[in-house]
Amino acid sequence: MKKTSQYFILFLATMLSVFSCGEMSDVETIKLAHSLDVNHSVHKAMVKMGEDLAEISGGKMQLEIYPSQQLGTERECIELLQIGSLDMTKVSVGVMENFAPRMKVFGLPYLFKDREHAFEILDGPIGQELLDEGTKYWIKGMCYYDAGSRSFYTKDKPINTPEDLKGLKVRVMESVTAMDMVKSLGGSPTPISWGELYTSLQQGVVDGAENNPPSFYLSRHYEVCKYYSLDEHTVLPDVLIIGTHIWDRLSEQQRAWLKEAVDKSVGYQRKLWAEAEQEALEEVQKAGVTVVRPDKTAFEEDVKDVYETYSKDEDMKDLINRIKNN
The missing domain is CATH 3.40.190.170 (Bacterial extracellular solute-binding protein, family 7)
Structure with a gap:
């Protein structure tokens, strides 16, 4: 019943988009769902990503964001993505290991020397290699967000x-x-x-x-x-993923626009994260x-x-x- 309601919500959202766009049918709207609160640094980074995407593409691409588990848990969002009912989602890499087995390496305790070492791995060849790990399961990794x-x-x-x-x-x-x-x-x-x-x-x-x-x-x-x-x-970083159903449909130009907006959101999120981490520790002690x-x-x-x-x-x-x- 729960999954049926999720599909119904997505169906209504899709139909609303179709009827409301009219002459704007050439606009590519990407639906992104996640489980986090709207005050979380990742959500804020996604909002900025949507703004950047619209600007970079000259209004030809836009992002629709469904936060706070509106469309289900992380695992349910991945499943929606796999069947083409959702375009993008953010999940913890711990959940991704069920769909991209080699990603379970990130779950090993005390794997990294420090935060800088973690960023070197995530932003380098090993990180990219693991982002591509889920393509056989209709999932393409786009980037890693800092989750401390x-x-x-x-x-x-x-x-x-x-x-x-x-x-x-x-x-x-x-x-x-x-x-x-x-x-x-x-x-x-x-x-x-x-x-x-x-x-x-x-x-x-x-x-x-x-x-x-x-x-x-x-x-x-x-x-x-x-x-x-x-x-x-x-x-354990968060991972932004996109379904291969939409990635394969996008033109090279659209992919470049999306990738540029995604990359911009990474640096922005990491800055917000550092601030949020300090604030969180202060507030819980209060x-x-x-x-x-x-x-x-x-x-x-x-x-x-x-x-x-x-x-x-x-x-x-x-x-x-x-x-x-x-």
Whole structure:
């Protein structure tokens, strides 16, 4: 029933576009949906991308944005994109690993030396190689947006060492690497959709979760979880993707216009992200959250078995080494 309603919404939007355009039928309208709040830096970057796209194309291309899970969860939006009912979406790379398996490398804990190293990889040949990974599944990656580092937040006690995770149910995305990581640290990973997490925390379905500071703040999860432990276990970017159904239909000129607008949005989003991250940490502390910065050594030690498991795959081992040695 839920998916039927999503398709109906898209059908109405498409028909409205057709009838309202009239003589403007030569305008290419791209429909983009995502799950984030309108105050999130990624949404703001997408709004700017739409403005830039209209300007660059001389009004011949435009972007229609559906935020806040209006058309479904991240996974549902990918599925809509695959069948051609949606043109673009933004998802966490953790969700993308279900559609582009090699992207699961980004879910490995403590993969990057620092933020600068992460940007070098994402903006370089390895990052581009992985953006192209999903084309066989009708998905083309366009760019990476900064999503900072993910850390644990909990209801009843801070996480100072991996020992503190033992016996705790921790919400994770539908990501195998996220589940493996939490298991290696002694916690019990529990996949729950982002939209259901606040209630799940309230009702005790899970004891905590893990995410970056702006997501922790904008979701208001700090109202339930009063401890935020900055162990910064993963640097998991967001990925902007487009369906090959529309990408293949676009002319070379249209692709160039879209790519230029996308590239402009990346730098803009990263600037907004840095500001949002600082604001989020300040605001949650004002709201009574205890922010702790644990020693990461024990966490890095406990996740070594995750690397051993993934390195059994020669292709994954090579990819890990290329990133680590870059």
